[in-house]
Amino acid sequence: QQQVKQSPQSLIVQKGGIPIINCAYENTAFDYFPWYQQFPGKGPALLIAIRPDVSEKKEGRFTISFNKSAKQFSLHIMDSQPGDSATYFCAASDSNSGYALNFGKGTSLLVTP
Amino acid sequence: ETGVTQSPTHLIKTRGQQVTLRCSSQSGHNTVSWYQQALGQGPQFIFQYYREEENGRGNFPPRFSGLQFPNYSSELNVNALELDDSALYLCASSASSTQNGETQYFGPGTRLLVL
Numbered sequence: 001q002q003q004v005k006q007s008p009q010s011l012i013v014q015k016g017g018i019p020i021i022n023c024a025y026e027n028t029a030f031d032y033f034p035w036y037q038q039f040p041g042k043g044p045a046l047l048i049a050i051r052p053d054v055s056e057k058k059e060g061r062f063t064i065s066f067n068k069s070a071k072q073f074s075l076h077i078m079d080s081q082p083g084d085s086a087t088y089f090c091a092a093s094d095s096n097s098g099y100a101l102n103f104g105k106g107t108s109l110l111v112t113p
Numbered sequence: 114e115t116g117v118t119q120s121p122t123h124l125i126k127t128r129g130q131q132v133t134l135r136c137s138s139q140s141g142h143n144t145v146s147w148y149q150q151a152l153g154q155g156p157q158f159i160f161q162y163y164r165e166e167e168n169g170r171g172n173f174p175p176r177f178s179g180l181q182f183p184n185y186s187s188e189l190n191v192n193a194l195e196l197d198d199s200a201l202y203l204c205a206s207s208a209s210s211t212q213n214g215e216t217q218y219f220g221p222g223t224r225l226l227v228l
Binding site (some may be wrong): 006008032034036041042043044045046049089091093096097098099100101102104105106 | 117144146153154155156157158160161163166168169171203205207209215216218219220221227
């Protein structure tokens, strides 16, 4: 059972565009929502994370928007660059489970020059 | 500060064999989690170790087992390998005793191919 649903599966944007990746969850016990970036042949690297007590968090060109009532959160990449081409995963976890991560299926992003 | 390291990087086994994968956690981290990532999928939680004890387990059969050592490094053992066990196995470490204990840092993974 997929506890975190992620869309779209793939995304193509031009350089400078703002790709948006969406995730939804059902378990209201989740209290930590990270995003990871993964390049081929590499392990996932933490990009940015948010807790449900805030509605938005920005770090550099990456922004998370969080809607607690809708149980949805999204990643926005500002001024996207070809080097941002990678697979992005959203995840959710909670303290009761030792923060074991429940991942979405991933979004393959291609930023064209 | 040393990041999470894993060995070996690649491994080929045949069905029915046993395999041991190793992970060294990031300096200062006392919690290790293991994940299985099938091709084109998100990582799936296998189990977590904290202070040498299993601290949670995902939906994986008992032939997946693990260990954590006093220096917080860890092993993942898989017995009776099946073709579907072919995947990237990821280790992640975290510092459960700190305010940001929920943050997990991943190693580069071990690519296992079962023939």
